[in-house]
Amino acid sequence: MIRRLLRGRRLVIAIVVALGAVAGGGFLIGRPVWNARCAAGFGEIPSKELGQFRSVPVAQVNVDDFPEEYRKNARTALEVAKSPVAPLGAARGAVVVPHSYGVAGAQLAGSEDGNVRLVIGAGGLKGTATSGGVVQVDGETGRPAWGRRQAGYALGGGGLSDQFLLSQIPNDRAPRVAAVNTSNGDLAWCTKLGKDVETGWRPTFVSVAKGDALFTVRGSDSGDSADQEVRLSRLDTASGEVSWDVPVKGVTQADSLHLLGDRVLLSPLRADMDDQDRAAILTQDRDQPVRDRGALVARSVADGSASWSYRGPDERPWISNVVGTGKDVAVVISRRPVKDGDKAWSTETWMVGLDRTGKQLWKADFKDRYDYDLSRFFLVTGDLVVSQEQDPSQMVARDLATGEVRWRTPLRSGGPQLKSSTAGVLGHSLLAASYAGGLVAVDLRTGALSNPLPGENFGPVDGLAVDGRTVTIDVNGLFLTFDRVF
Numbered sequence: 165m166i167r168r169l170l171r172g173r174r175l176v177i178a179i180v181v182a183l184g185a186v187a188g189g190g191f192l193i194g195r196p197v198w199n200a201r202c203a204a205g206f207g208e209i210p211s212k213e214l215g216q217f218r219s220v221p222v223a224q225v226n227v228d229d230f231p232e233e234y235r236k237n238a239r240t241a242l243e244v245a246k247s248p249v250a251p252l253g254a255a256r257g258a259v260v261v262p263h264s265y266g267v268a269g270a271q272l273a274g275s276e277d278g279n280v281r282l283v284i285g286a287g288g289l290k291g292t293a294t295s296g297g298v299v300q301v302d303g304e305t306g307r308p309a310w311g312r313r314q315a316g317y318a319l320g321g322g323g324l325s326d327q328f329l330l331s332q333i334p335n336d337r338a339p340r341v342a343a344v345n346t347s348n349g350d351l352a353w354c355t356k357l358g359k360d361v362e363t364g365w366r367p368t369f370v371s372v373a374k375g376d377a378l379f380t381v382r383g384s385d386s387g388d389s390a391d392q393e394v395r396l397s398r399l400d401t402a403s404g405e406v407s408w409d410v411p412v413k414g415v416t417q418a419d420s421l422h423l424l425g426d427r428v429l430l431s432p433l434r435a436d437m438d439d440q441d442r443a444a445i446l447t448q449d450r451d452q453p454v455r456d457r458g459a460l461v462a463r464s465v466a467d468g469s470a471s472w473s474y475r476g477p478d479e480r481p482w483i484s485n486v487v488g489t490g491k492d493v494a495v496v497i498s499r500r501p502v503k504d505g506d507k508a509w510s511t512e513t514w515m516v517g518l519d520r521t522g523k524q525l526w527k528a529d530f531k532d533r534y535d536y537d538l539s540r541f542f543l544v545t546g547d548l549v550v551s552q553e554q555d556p557s558q559m560v561a562r563d564l565a566t567g568e569v570r571w572r573t574p575l576r577s578g579g580p581q582l583k584s585s586t587a588g589v590l591g592h593s594l595l596a597a598s599y600a601g602g603l604v605a606v607d608l609r610t611g612a613l614s615n616p617l618p619g620e621n622f623g624p625v626d627g628l629a630v631d632g633r634t635v636t637i638d639v640n641g642l643f644l645t646f647d648r649v650f
Contacts, residue, residue: 202354206330206342209297209311217270217282217299219257219306219645222246231263234640237623241639245646249616251593251605252635253646257306261641268641270299272627276323276346278303278634280645283321284311293317293335293363298328300346303634303645310349312342318369324401327352329373331380336362339369339382343404353404357397361387368394372421372428376401377465379428381418384411392452394418396430396468410468412461414452422486424494425520427471430461431485439501439509446481446500458483460496462522472522476500477514484516487584488544493525493564494518495542495549515542515551517567526567531555541582541596545589548608552582559611573611580604580619588630590648595635597625603637 222245230238245255259280261270270282280303285296295315302309314321316332318339323329328344337360343352357380364383371380378399384391394415398407415432422429433445445457455475459482462471474496476482482498489495496516501509513530530553541552548561548570557575559582562568580598587596594606595616602619606612617625617637627638636645 202340202342202356203351205313205315205332205334205340206344206351206354207313208349209299209313211308214299214308214311216262217259217284217301217308217311219259219280219301219303222255222258222644225258225260225642229260230640230642234263237640238642240622241617241637241642241644244617244622245644248649249646251590251595251650252603252616252637253648253650256303256634256645256647258645259301259643261643263641268626268638270641270643272629272636272638272643273298273321274323275303275629275631275634275636275645277631278645278647279309279346280629280634280636280643281321281323281328282643283319294319298330298344300328300349310344312344312349312351317363317367320369320371322373324373324378327401329371329378329401331369331371333363333367333369333382336360339380341371341378341380341399341404343401355399355404355406357382357406357409358385358395359387361385368417370418370421372423373401374423377407379421379423379465381412381421381430383417392416394430396428396463398465398468408468410463412463414456415461419485422489422494423465424462424489424518425492426465427462427520428465429486429489429494430463432461433458433483433485435485435497437483439511442483442499442511443501443503443509445483454481455479457481460484460486460518474516474518474522474524477516477524477527487542488549490544491547491564492520494520495544495564497530497542515549515562515567517549517564525565528562528567541584541587543584543587543594543596545594545608550594550606550608559606559613561608561611571611573606573613575613586625586628588628588635590630590635591650595628595630597628601625603628 227235227239248254270284273281273283280301282299297313299311300309314332316334318333321330328346330342333339339357342354368383378401380397384393393411393413396412397409419431419434460474476498482500484496484498487495498514499511515528517525543550547564550561559573561570582596592608598619600619601624602622603617605614629636634645
């Protein structure tokens, strides 16, 4: 799955789409013309600008290039990188990016076959317009291979086979998706989705891709906030052509898309809402049935037709969000706000396993141990779902098919608090950044913990990317790449 590139959020494919005519869809005709117009929104970054994104041997990094408050972390990271670090590997090089007002000018977007991709200048508040781009640094030469600009809302991107998909919503314009050839940075295609409408705050535009299909969900083409629908589309990743584009009635926004066999799952409401916002949605007088408001929606990947909805673990109203899929099972977190007299709001929370038909396979009661942040910590990998739980603080692995507990590992009070948005799997090890700093490794077979980069010495790790050859970490704008040797 392709995840969001905005600061502090998951990477999500950003899509620029130039569409041919679709009956009743309101798309513009003239694909060659629209490819050219799309390409203008994803211009090449000049070589002069790209030159600053270059990998050098670790020994050549100058710590004085960092703001003073980051020099200690950089010095520690470089010292550690002098020798192989299990399970990461042996450091091959480092990219140092400029800082502005104490903030690094790039974030880690991922890696493939040793090539490192960076998102540049894409910070800013969630839901606001930003500008920046994506740069690929060649893993063999250390030189920047290509760069493409982006500007607008919902900037995103992600790798898929030999392409890198970019997306954006230009201000008061329709969403767009483009595919970049990763070998040379050329644009393979560009597509515009829907009609130009006024851009509101935090507009819906998320996507997921697999094989030859890219699925996107965007806001209504009418531009009317009262129009209770979003649009779900399937694109061919080889050509950018739209296979189908359908409305999803009764859904006004979308937080994520996930694939589950022959179904695409749409989580309709933002995962980071607080309890009072959830309570308003589930208690206000509206035309829509209350149990439909936070229901998970499944659509067919073949034609976008309705398959099923999941409304929660019992007959009460719930808000559900998918946190991962694997082995034909979707892991869903269902939550509902609870108010007990004068006490503060709390959240009743269940973890649920669903099969591709929407049947509930198992559920686990998390009681009121989570409120709004689903990044601490749920991760689906192989045949496991790993979660970090409280009261008592522990790491728990459950069988994906049955929900049965495989292992529990107690955690000391106050840490580590792991981030699923900065995590990856290396063989039998789960690597994850901790909010307290450093990296934690979890043996997926036993739950045993180790600290390859201890937080008390290392400082924050802002990004992590794993591919078949390398592991790359981001330490305050110092991007260290390790060759996998363990």
